[in-house]
Amino acid sequence: MLYEKGIAFRFTLVLLSLVPLCVQHAPAMSSASQSHHSVFSFSDTWHVLGPFQTGTREATWGADPLEYLGGFRHLEYDPTATFWSSLPTNATASWNTTRPVRTTSDATSANASLSIAYSNVDWNFLKVIYGWAAVQYQAWVRGELVVGGNETQHVILHTDSILEFWVDDEHYFGGDYYSFRNAPPVIHLKPGSHKLDIRLVREVRAFGGILEPTIDVVVDVRRVSRSLELVKPGILMSDVVDGKLASPIASVYLINSGEEDIEIVDIQPSKLTSDNSFVGAQALLTEGINIGEQSQHTPPRVTLVAGQTRPIAFNISLPTHHDSVMEYEVTYRTLDGTDTTSTLRVSQALHYVSISEPHKITFLHPGGIVSYAMLRPPAKNATCLPGQTRLPVLLQFHGAAVEADLPQVNRALDPVSDLCAWVLFPTGVTSWSGDDWHNWGFADVEAAIAAIPDWIGNVGWSGLGVDTDRWIVSGHSNGGQGTYYALTHRPDKVLAAAPVSGYASIQKYVPYELWQPADPRRTGVISASLNSYRHEMLMPNAQGIPVQQQHGSMDGNVPAYHSRLLAEQLSRTGVIGRNPSYNEVEGREHWWPSVMTTPELVDFYYNQTKSKEKLPRKMVQFLLVVGDPGDMGGKNGIRVKRLEDPGRYGKVFVSGHSIKTSNIQDLEFDVALWNESVVLDGEELDLAGTAAAAVPSLTACKSVDGWDIRTTDTRVQRNGRQLGSMTAILRSHGPFVIRHSGSAHTSHIALQISRNLHQYFHADAVIVSSPSYTLPADTTGNVITLVTGSSPECIQSTFSIRVGESGVTLRGHRGQKQQYGDEATGTAFLQPLDGERLELVLWGTNEEGLRQAARLVPMLPGVGQPDFVILGESAKWKGIEGALAMGFFDANWRVTPSSVVESW
Numbered sequence: 043m044l045y046e047k048g049i050a051f052r053f054t055l056v057l058l059s060l061v062p063l064c065v066q067h068a069p070a071m072s073s074a075s076q077s078h079h080s081v082f083s084f085s086d087t088w089h090v091l092g093p094f095q096t097g098t099r100e101a102t103w104g105a106d107p108l109e110y111l112g113g114f115r116h117l118e119y120d121p122t123a124t125f126w127s128s129l130p131t132n133a134t135a136s137w138n139t140t141r142p143v144r145t146t147s148d149a150t151s152a153n154a155s156l157s158i159a160y161s162n163v164d165w166n167f168l169k170v171i172y173g174w175a176a177v178q179y180q181a182w183v184r185g186e187l188v189v190g191g192n193e194t195q196h197v198i199l200h201t202d203s204i205l206e207f208w209v210d211d212e213h214y215f216g217g218d219y220y221s222f223r224n225a226p227p228v229i230h231l232k233p234g235s236h237k238l239d240i241r242l243v244r245e246v247r248a249f250g251g252i253l254e255p256t257i258d259v260v261v262d263v264r265r266v267s268r269s270l271e272l273v274k275p276g277i278l279m280s281d282v283v284d285g286k287l288a289s290p291i292a293s294v295y296l297i298n299s300g301e302e303d304i305e306i307v308d309i310q311p312s313k314l315t316s317d318n319s320f321v322g323a324q325a326l327l328t329e330g331i332n333i334g335e336q337s338q339h340t341p342p343r344v345t346l347v348a349g350q351t352r353p354i355a356f357n358i359s360l361p362t363h364h365d366s367v368m369e370y371e372v373t374y375r376t377l378d379g380t381d382t383t384s385t386l387r388v389s390q391a392l393h394y395v396s397i398s399e400p401h402k403i404t405f406l407h408p409g410g411i412v413s414y415a416m417l418r419p420p421a422k423n424a425t426c427l428p429g430q431t432r433l434p435v436l437l438q439f440h441g442a443a444v445e446a447d448l449p450q451v452n453r454a455l456d457p458v459s460d461l462c463a464w465v466l467f468p469t470g471v472t473s474w475s476g477d478d479w480h481n482w483g484f485a486d487v488e489a490a491i492a493a494i495p496d497w498i499g500n501v502g503w504s505g506l507g508v509d510t511d512r513w514i515v516s517g518h519s520n521g522g523q524g525t526y527y528a529l530t531h532r533p534d535k536v537l538a539a540a541p542v543s544g545y546a547s548i549q550k551y552v553p554y555e556l557w558q559p560a561d562p563r564r565t566g567v568i569s570a571s572l573n574s575y576r577h578e579m580l581m582p583n584a585q586g587i588p589v590q591q592q593h594g595s596m597d598g599n600v601p602a603y604h605s606r607l608l609a610e611q612l613s614r615t616g617v618i619g620r621n622p623s624y625n626e627v628e629g630r631e632h633w634w635p636s637v638m639t640t641p642e643l644v645d646f647y648y649n650q651t652k653s654k655e656k657l658p659r660k661m662v663q664f665l666l667v668v669g670d671p672g673d674m675g676g677k678n679g680i681r682v683k684r685l686e687d688p689g690r691y692g693k694v695f696v697s698g699h700s701i702k703t704s705n706i707q708d709l710e711f712d713v714a715l716w717n718e719s720v721v722l723d724g725e726e727l728d729l730a731g732t733a734a735a736a737v738p739s740l741t742a743c744k745s746v747d748g749w750d751i752r753t754t755d756t757r758v759q760r761n762g763r764q765l766g767s768m769t770a771i772l773r774s775h776g777p778f779v780i781r782h783s784g785s786a787h788t789s790h791i792a793l794q795i796s797r798n799l800h801q802y803f804h805a806d807a808v809i810v811s812s813p814s815y816t817l818p819a820d821t822t823g824n825v826i827t828l829v830t831g832s833s834p835e836c837i838q839s840t841f842s843i844r845v846g847e848s849g850v851t852l853r854g855h856r857g858q859k860q861q862y863g864d865e866a867t868g869t870a871f872l873q874p875l876d877g878e879r880l881e882l883v884l885w886g887t888n889e890e891g892l893r894q895a896a897r898l899v900p901m902l903p904g905v906g907q908p909d910f911v912i913l914g915e916s917a918k919w920k921g922i923e924g925a926l927a928m929g930f931f932d933a934n935w936r937v938t939p940s941s942v943v944e945s946w
């Protein structure tokens with residue numbers, strides 16, 4: 043089903059080959075024959091309208107041709123109607139009917155699996171010209187869900203492989219594109235028939251470009267209890283290693299399936315099973331990074347608004363005797379006026395392992411959630427170099443749709459059990475590593491590394507220590523791509539890298555052909571928003587770092603082209619060991635059981651874990667290329683702090699003491715490496731004198747008068763976590779805060795954003811509903827603010843964009859004022875809050891405009907949202923061409939020249 047990993051990929055082939063069997067069974071399984079058992083039944087006949095073209099990740103922008111005609115929801119089935127479309131013969135799309143390949147129902151649930159195919163498109167011919175981009179397309183399908191009996195039914199709705207849908211008149215954007223089933227919507231359905239309109243968006247990244255171009259989705263409805271429930275069974279907790287809990291941090295995933303808000307009161311070990319063994323082991327409720335800071339007597343309020351899913355973090359401790367199961371009770375109060383208190387019991391089987399085996403450790407992600415990684419400490423019999431007291435971390439990143447706790451991942455290095463390294467298999471939080479190991483996913487990697495010293499304390503480890511700033515990075519498929527990301531974004535920490543079957547960038551993986559036609563300036567803005575993830579542009583950053591690439595020559599999933607391209611780019615940087623470093627394995631496909639332990643990789647692991655190379659390196663000549671300073675570490679002691687125009691790459695070319703820059707505003711020097719004078723863009727700067735100030739780093743700032751050196755930087759500017767495009771919002775410290783005025787439609791959108799953040803990132807969000815938009819004092823996370831019409835003063839930007847009753851006002855890069863009235867339906871833009879926090883303001887002229895803006899909240903990587911976007915109505919069908927303005931803010935939050943500002 044998924045593109046990256048051989049294992050998952052094979053599952054898909056198996057599933058698909060089962061489809062014909064399912065078709066044969068369909069009549070027997072259909073709802074018609076079973077409806078008397080179940081309150082729920084899906085229709086046997088569904089109406090499909092399509093196909094229409096769509097580009098990689100374009101659907102976020104709207105770009106739905108049927109919106110030009112008022113939207114699918116306003117069209118009635120009409121077998122004689124025809125619709126213009128670029129894909130089918132005669133440029134004609136029309137309605138078709140289809141039967142689910144399978145429907146299932148029992149007393150409390152029902153589901154339908156649909157498989158849509160088109161016979162009037164010559165996919166193979168289109169693929170010859172447009173490649174895999176051709177087999178991405180979109181369509182809509184309409185069916186019915188009938189609720190029997192005479193009572194309202196309260197359900198959750200899973201929407202596997204679906205991005206957008208309507209249930210009656212309620213719109214949902216986000217769905218469950220990767221079939222995570224993390225955060226389904228809670229829906230209250232009256233008896234009778236309900237209309238389901240589903241937008242089908244095929245995406246090669248999720249289905250594989252070599253499979254039959256069908257669109258396969260599942261809708262699954264399940265009755266819920268109208269109270270607090272577990273959305274995932276069990277407790278996320280660490281393994282027990284040699285009798286000790288590897289970490290005390292745990293989490294449960296809860297959903298409020300009722301219609302009233304619920305407040306969590308407490309989480310305690312279950313008394314029934316614990317007798318006296320839990321005495322003194324009080325589990326304190328914690329919220330995000332406040333863990334441990336809360337007083338025992340006043341646990342923070344954790345509220346799940348009606349329909350919300352949240353991960354709840356708490357500390358656990360082991361029972362004194364060897365139990366096989368751990369049980370906790372969540373006490374909660376329903377905020378319905380009666381304040382009834384209830385409990386929910388959750389249990390988890392304990393997993394006992396030997397300390398020498400890879401095992402699960404839990405830790406806090408900066409986003410205020412609990413995550414896990416698999417850790418294998420150095421083996422007792424590892425023969426390390428004399429004097430090697432702190433060993434490097436060998437990171438291994440998994441592929442997409444693969445969990446790190448699967449043996450296929452964390453047992454892959456068993457054949458090299460005696461490496462002189464701490465072997466860590468991070469998750470990136472989800473099986474898709476959050477955002478492909480980028481902002482959210484890489485923060486998880488760094489948090490997992492930082493958890494190793496905690497682990498050493500927790501288990502009382504007395505073996506060799508760890509150097510958490512010394513990494514050997516490796517990974518497969520999407521994890522190979524993540525390896526390139528680490529290599530190009532943390533060169534001062536990467537000792538060596540081994541990317542396997544990886545891809546260079548999402549654009550190279552599935553080309554961005556077949557988006558709706560657009561002004562290249564707009565396409566350019568989208569593309570520039572992805573600058574930091576285009577590894578083929580960033581290879582100079584790998585100079586001087588040993589790299590061992592590997593790719594199966596027959597890889598049909600991620601073509602070997604990616605590794606070949608990057609090998610060619612690497613060769614131009616003079617990477618150490620160029621010759622043996624690219625290993626194309628003859629006749630191999632995407633994945634095979636020993637893919638991570640080929641003889642070349644085994645040599646590389648042994649060799650590099652014993653490397654004595656000093657980090658950070660000091661090199662005479664190098665080039666540093668930066669797409670986004672917010673996610674970029676230093677190279678050879680130089681770090682780019684800000685770009686002049688974030689819409690373009692910045693470059694720093696160093697040759698001895700001479701440094702030349704392009705598009706760089708601020709540079710930081712590590713004084714341990716840079717303590718003499720340098721010539722920066724022709725100006726001589728004495729670092730030695732200022733180095734005497736005894737600070738670890740110096741900042742060189744460019745102004746109209748040239749460069750000057752500062753030991754402290756007190757300017758209030760866009761800084762650190764605030765840098766980058768809209769995805770910078772993912773660098774939240776603490777749960778996200780979603781604030782809105784409290785009206786029914788903003789509540790629905792706030793809930794949907796919260797659901798999407800949890801669905802795609804396992805993230806947590808606090809929903810604050812208040813007409814005054816008060817920001818609770820105890821929140822630390824980044825803020826997403828929803829506004830319609832006139833906007834309260836408290837969220838007014840002092841910078842470049844203002845929203846209000848009369849529309850949107852933007853100040854362009856020359857200071858010119860651009861006013862958009864009725865033509866602007868919605869806008870999404872970043873603005874700063876104190877302490878490097880960010881706010882993403884979503885504004886709409888009305889509910890519909892706000893809904894359009896809310897699509898842009900980062901969710902899927904590769905969409906390319908810049909810092910600000912002002913949408914017009916036509917974006918619904920034209921996509922980015924329907925944006926009135928889009929682009930970037932510089933260090934002073936001014937619109938950059940690289941932005942697009944349409945004037946009328």
Ligand SMILES: *[C@@H]1O[C@H](CO)[C@@H](O)[C@H](O)[C@H]1NC(C)=O
Pocket residue numbers: 124132134
């Ligand atoms: C082509 O489409 C037109 C409508 O746009 C229709 O009248 C005509 O019959 C179609 N031709 C064929 C061969 O399907």
Ligand SMILES: *[C@@H]1O[C@H](CO)[C@@H](O)[C@H](O)[C@H]1NC(C)=O
Pocket residue numbers: 146147148151152153155260262
């Ligand atoms: C459909 O529901 C049945 C019964 O609950 C379940 O066994 C099956 O796995 C479901 N199928 C899908 C694709 O979710």
Ligand SMILES: *[C@@H]1O[C@H](CO)[C@@H](O)[C@H](O)[C@H]1NC(C)=O
Pocket residue numbers: 138139140141157158159160161162
């Ligand atoms: C209409 O749907 C059927 C069943 O799903 C499919 O076999 C057929 O190819 C579709 N028609 C067209 C023109 O694609």
Ligand SMILES: *[C@@H]1O[C@H](CO)[C@@H](O)[C@H](O)[C@H]1NC(C)=O
Pocket residue numbers: 191192
């Ligand atoms: C549902 O309606 C039927 C008649 O239509 C009635 O006999 C039955 O008692 C009703 N059930 C409930 C729970 O109201």
Ligand SMILES: *[C@@H]1O[C@H](CO)[C@@H](O)[C@H](O)[C@H]1NC(C)=O
Pocket residue numbers: 290291326333334335357
């Ligand atoms: C929870 O665990 C964390 C990490 O070990 C620790 O810092 C904190 O003090 C703990 N909190 C309580 C209340 O025990």
Ligand SMILES: *[C@@H]1O[C@H](CO)[C@@H](O)[C@H](O)[C@H]1NC(C)=O
Pocket residue numbers: 421423424425459460
């Ligand atoms: C270290 O021990 C493991 C088993 O615990 C064994 O497989 C491996 O060969 C040993 N390595 C050495 C160098 O002795």
Ligand SMILES: *[C@@H]1O[C@H](CO)[C@@H](O)[C@H](O)[C@H]1NC(C)=O
Pocket residue numbers: 588619645646649650653
């Ligand atoms: C091991 O590393 C050294 C330098 O890091 C290099 O010279 C040597 O060729 C490497 N050997 C192998 C087998 O990779």
Ligand SMILES: *[C@@H]1O[C@H](CO)[C@@H](O)[C@H](O)[C@H]1NC(C)=O
Pocket residue numbers: 660713714715716717
């Ligand atoms: C200056 O930097 C060099 C490395 O480039 C280092 O060896 C030396 O100790 C540094 N001197 C001081 C005074 O920090």
